[in-house]
Amino acid sequence: xxxxxxxxxxNTLIRSSRGHVEAxxxxxxxxxxxxxxxxxxxxxxxxxxxxxxxxxEKYEIDQAAIKARLADCMACMVRKYxxxxxSEKIVIMPGVLNLLSKLEKHGILLGLVxxxxxxxxxxxxxxxxxxxxxxxxGFGSDHIRRSSLITxxxxxxxxxxxxxxxxxxxxxxxxxxxxxxxxxxxxxxxGVATGVFTAQQLTSAGAAKVFSDLRxxxxxxxxxxxxxx
Numbered sequence: 001x002x003x004x005x006x007x008x009x010x011n012t013l014i015r016s017s018r019g020h021v022e023a024x025x026x027x028x029x030x031x032x033x034x035x036x037x038x039x040x041x042x043x044x045x046x047x048x049x050x051x052x053x054x055x056x057e058k059y060e061i062d063q064a065a066i067k068a069r070l071a072d073c074m075a076c077m078v079r080k081y082x083x084x085x086x087s088e089k090i091v092i093m094p095g096v097l098n099l100l101s102k103l104e105k106h107g108i109l110l111g112l113v114x115x116x117x118x119x120x121x122x123x124x125x126x127x128x129x130x131x132x133x134x135x136x137x138g139f140g141s142d143h144i145r146r147s148s149l150i151t152x153x154x155x156x157x158x159x160x161x162x163x164x165x166x167x168x169x170x171x172x173x174x175x176x177x178x179x180x181x182x183x184x185x186x187x188x189x190x191g192v193a194t195g196v197f198t199a200q201q202l203t204s205a206g207a208a209k210v211f212s213d214l215r216x217x218x219x220x221x222x223x224x225x226x227x228x229x
Contacts (some may be wrong), residue, residue: 003108003112003170004108004109004110004169005112005171005172006112006137006138006153006172007111007113007134007171007173008113008115008175008178009112009116009121009125010195011044011196012093012174012192013093013125013183014092014128015091017088017124019084020081020120020124023076023077024052024077024079026080027076028055029217031069032061032066032069032073032079034056034059036056037080041058043055044156045197046146046174047143047149048115048116048140049074049144050115052073053066053144054064074117077117078119078120082119085101085124085127090124090127092128093194093213098138099217101214103217104133106221108135109161110135111135111136111153112125112136112139112153113150113171113181114137115149115219116140118141119141121137121139137154146177146213147180147181147184147185150171150182154169154187162167163172170190172190172192173191174192174193174196176204176205177205180205182206190209190210190220191203191205191210192210192212193212194212194214200214205221214215214219
């Protein structure tokens with residue numbers, strides 16, 4: 001496999017999950033004793049670890065206290081979301097299933113690069129039947145920095161599929177942080193304007209190409225194949 005395509009989840013593959021936010025806020029309250037609001041920060045594009053940290057900073061919790069209970073908070077989120085997802089309606093973005101099927105048929109290795117904690121990411125995608133497409137990934141449970149998640153995902157790909165430095169690697173995402181992370185990690189960032197950010201914002205953040213959504217599978221595959229190392 002000489003091409004890898006990584007995908008963000010929320011607002012790229014699916015509509016953002018309200019249950020995910022609910023689990024995060026409930027666990028901040030349980031673990032840190034803070035009845036927090038998600039809107040005290042612009043959380044779009046952040047990893048779960050970063051969201052927890054930035055929210056608590058807004059409530060003037062010091063770094064030592066945040067780090068001391070961060071693992072507990074993440075474990076709490078996984079437990080809470082495992083219950084929430086059973087009744088949550090996960091909405092898949094237009095064109096996603098067709099695109100993933102065609103990419104797989106073209107022999108492109110698919111992976112996830114998402115700020116979601118891995119069990120939460122897998123639970124969302126399993127609910128809508130697309131988890132099986134993604135053999136590897138870098139997750140919010142792996143690191144607080146999004147660019148590090150791409151590096152981690154690439155290391156896992158090399159471990160599983162005989163490392164090849166000449167692979168073409170793409171990262172699809174809806175947020176400027178996805179584009180910046182792709183550039184920092186040395187992969188090709190592809191913007192998908194299905195979230196709260198405009199095509200111009202994604203381009204300004206470093207997107208090599210921006211698609212309005214993921215419905216144009218043939219155009220997306222043609223673009224990927226046209227890119228040379």
